[in-house]
Amino acid sequence: MRQDSGGPAGTKLGRRRVLALGAALLVLGGSAVAVVRTRGYAVPAGRTLVVLSAWQLAVVEDAARRIAAPDRPGDASIPTPDALDVAGFVDAWMAHMPAKVRRDLGRFLGYLEHLAPLACAMTTRFTRLGPDEQDRVLSAVEASSSDLLRAGFEGLKALVFMGYYRDPRTWGLVGFDGPQVGRPAEGWR
Amino acid sequence: MNVLRGRDLVGDLSLDVDAIVVGTGAGGSIALRELARAGLDVVALEEGAFSTVADFDQREDHMLPRLFQEMGGRATEDMAIRVLQGRGVGGSTVHNTNLCKRTPDAILELWAREHGVEGAGPAEMRPGFEAIERDLSVSLIEPSFRNANNDLLRAGCEALGWRGGPLAHNRVGCAQSGFCELGCAFDAKQNALKIVLPQAVAAGARVYSDVRVERVLFEAGCVTGVQAVALDEAGAPHARVLVRARAIVLAASAVGSAALALASGLPDPHGQLGRRLRLHPGGIVAGTFDRAVEGWHGIPQSYECTEHLSFEPGSDRRVWIVPAFAHPIGAAATMPGFGAAHMAAMRTYPRLAVLTAMVHDETSGEVVVGDDGRPVLRYRMSDADQAQLARGLAACARLLLAAGAREVSIPAIPPRRVRSVAELDALDLSFARPHAVPLTAVHPMGTLRLGEDPRRSVVRSTGEHHQVRGLFVADGSLFPTSLGGPPQISIYAFALHVAPHAVERARG
Ligand SMILES: Cc1cc2nc3c(=O)[nH]c(=O)nc-3n(C[C@H](O)[C@H](O)[C@H](O)COP(=O)(O)OP(=O)(O)OC[C@H]3O[C@@H](n4cnc5c(N)ncnc54)[C@H](O)[C@@H]3O)c2cc1C
Numbered sequence A: 001m002r003q004d005s006g007g008p009a010g011t012k013l014g015r016r017r018v019l020a021l022g023a024a025l026l027v028l029g030g031s032a033v034a035v036v037r038t039r040g041y042a043v044p045a046g047r048t049l050v051v052l053s054a055w056q057l058a059v060v061e062d063a064a065r066r067i068a069a070p071d072r073p074g075d076a077s078i079p080t081p082d083a084l085d086v087a088g089f090v091d092a093w094m095a096h097m098p099a100k101v102r103r104d105l106g107r108f109l110g111y112l113e114h115l116a117p118l119a120c121a122m123t124t125r126f127t128r129l130g131p132d133e134q135d136r137v138l139s140a141v142e143a144s145s146s147d148l149l150r151a152g153f154e155g156l157k158a159l160v161f162m163g164y165y166r167d168p169r170t171w172g173l174v175g176f177d178g179p180q181v182g183r184p185a186e187g188w189r
Numbered sequence B: 001m002n003v004l005r006g007r008d009l010v011g012d013l014s015l016d017v018d019a020i021v022v023g024t025g026a027g028g029s030i031a032l033r034e035l036a037r038a039g040l041d042v043v044a045l046e047e048g049a050f051s052t053v054a055d056f057d058q059r060e061d062h063m064l065p066r067l068f069q070e071m072g073g074r075a076t077e078d079m080a081i082r083v084l085q086g087r088g089v090g091g092s093t094v095h096n097t098n099l100c101k102r103t104p105d106a107i108l109e110l111w112a113r114e115h116g117v118e119g120a121g122p123a124e125m126r127p128g129f130e131a132i133e134r135d136l137s138v139s140l141i142e143p144s145f146r147n148a149n150n151d152l153l154r155a156g157c158e159a160l161g162w163r164g165g166p167l168a169h170n171r172v173g174c175a176q177s178g179f180c181e182l183g184c185a186f187d188a189k190q191n192a193l194k195i196v197l198p199q200a201v202a203a204g205a206r207v208y209s210d211v212r213v214e215r216v217l218f219e220a221g222c223v224t225g226v227q228a229v230a231l232d233e234a235g236a237p238h239a240r241v242l243v244r245a246r247a248i249v250l251a252a253s254a255v256g257s258a259a260l261a262l263a264s265g266l267p268d269p270h271g272q273l274g275r276r277l278r279l280h281p282g283g284i285v286a287g288t289f290d291r292a293v294e295g296w297h298g299i300p301q302s303y304e305c306t307e308h309l310s311f312e313p314g315s316d317r318r319v320w321i322v323p324a325f326a327h328p329i330g331a332a333a334t335m336p337g338f339g340a341a342h343m344a345a346m347r348t349y350p351r352l353a354v355l356t357a358m359v360h361d362e363t364s365g366e367v368v369v370g371d372d373g374r375p376v377l378r379y380r381m382s383d384a385d386q387a388q389l390a391r392g393l394a395a396c397a398r399l400l401l402a403a404g405a406r407e408v409s410i411p412a413i414p415p416r417r418v419r420s421v422a423e424l425d426a427l428d429l430s431f432a433r434p435h436a437v438p439l440t441a442v443h444p445m446g447t448l449r450l451g452e453d454p455r456r457s458v459v460r461s462t463g464e465h466h467q468v469r470g471l472f473v474a475d476g477s478l479f480p481t482s483l484g485g486p487p488q489i490s491i492y493a494f495a496l497h498v499a500p501h502a503v504e505r506a507r508g
């Protein structure tokens, strides 16, 4: 099994086992948070979190950058998820979700950060991977053989796109003229 | 309309009334109105908020938390099927897409023949359907109101020689804004919120919003009242509510009523409570056209394809096809993939036409109550229903190709794309199963079924519980099978059918 050069030697977890372990953690409630290291993450200055912890925020921010990545890199007219504070939106939205759903999503973030890279033979946590590697990890989770992990990915994706496409600055990208209610005279675009 | 808001309650509330209605959607609104018109002291308790036209700002991120259960995130336990349901005064009628069809005669006959439902055959139900259609100003949607997405479905049907036709709706003064699923900013929907509940209030009924019923109380086989909590703005309980009555009508939807019945520990000697959940699960197919479709403009659904739908006993055609266009947030969540490829695909949004194939399902699901008190929906789609889903997705693809789509895509991982009928015919559709394709359900039904045999049903043909006197059901829970079409008219009409029996009990 190929190993990430920066990772500790001897990681021999097979992809299937990691997937199975991740899914089991989600199902059994053996909190993924319990097995993840939560040190080394800092809440950005000036940011107050509602329900996410510092490490969860970091995972959501990185995932959002990849999930809502631009199709024309470098095109300044495409708003970035950071500029729209997609992660902040996800944090606020999750606060109103049923507690069980919130807990499951939290566990999925733990899986994404620590176990999903392992399943792709990478021994570095998700938030320390480069964009291409992060894409590989996300693609693997999206196509996982575990229904539960795929559902976790779809849930995170839905939240990220809610945070992204809720913003009138993105509507022009997709040719949407926006609500009629409150529409400015010059249009939303 | 004057609605009393549970969030404004100062201190606990205790009431003695003749009758209580739980939930204010299609079924609850009619039950409430009929009880009030009979001169009874009746109160409706609704867990969601009260919205007025001014609140409907056409924004997905604002309306999902305001109008939908679990902020639009409700799903089956295995998360394979998203289940959209309303929460608020007016229930799911506030955000539904206003399609109106009566219960097919064949279905009513099936219920009489095989499910022991009495007094609800086609002839007996006809006056109720007619009354409801009058109340809600139901009319055929004019061809001039047909948007491009719907017109492509028509074109597909005509090109293939498939059965299709215009649908009826309950709108008056529609501005064709296309935002129906987020509430109507133009007050054009003739629904529970605009028509039926105001009639109930005018007849003396009281409606409380932000009050969640947690238990039905009963003693010696008779209902005595309900125990509820008033919710504050954030949805947290802030006061206790106790209402005593001789009759209680459950109209909290096929999910909410079943969960409440189970949480209340109602007698269930034959293990029927919450069983036989039906959903009409639907998958979607998108066609890319060379010209603008802009399916978000105009009435979302005005044309149907019924080529693959038959109510004949034993039929293997159980798919109802209608357009299903989403606003950007919904579209982005359903579109497969992520990142640059996803954004590139989103740029085709104005040129997409989208159809949904809803399965007239036979799968028997179940509502149970989770540890946290929330309803849990268990639903494992049967092989036969999965075959119908595959059939429906293929039919949608064929319709879009026939209508001139340059490419047709079935969302899946990886997405299946075809550009010709030959490619479609060569496509192995065995991938089309829950979890592999995104599925949505907007019509939960079943769970507290009608019928005369207490071993196979929960309530009598009158809607009264087999074991608990004075407890009635008047919502989508009643249906012994799925309908194969939009359920609101059936629910309004069956509530009308149940109401006189509830009136009789409430009079004591
Ligand atoms: C997006 C969408 C589009 C639709 N389009 C159509 C259409 O075009 N045509 C059609 O016929 N049907 C349509 N439907 C379905 C239709 O609206 C519903 O089937 C119908 O409204 C259900 O009626 P009901 O009385 O069973 O429940 P609902 O209308 O859902 O009302 C139930 C109410 O009970 C409340 N409640 C739940 N639990 C409690 C509790 N414990 N205490 C107090 N209150 C409680 C809920 O908040 C809710 O307001 C659509 C549904 C959706 C989601």
Ligand code: SF4
Pocket (backbone or CB within 6 Å): B171, B173, B174, B175, B176, B177, B178, B179, B180, B181, B183, B184, B185, B186, B187, B188, B189, B298, B299, B300
């Ligand atoms: S399309 Fe008509 S009914 Fe629907 S929201 Fe717009 S104005 Fe209201």
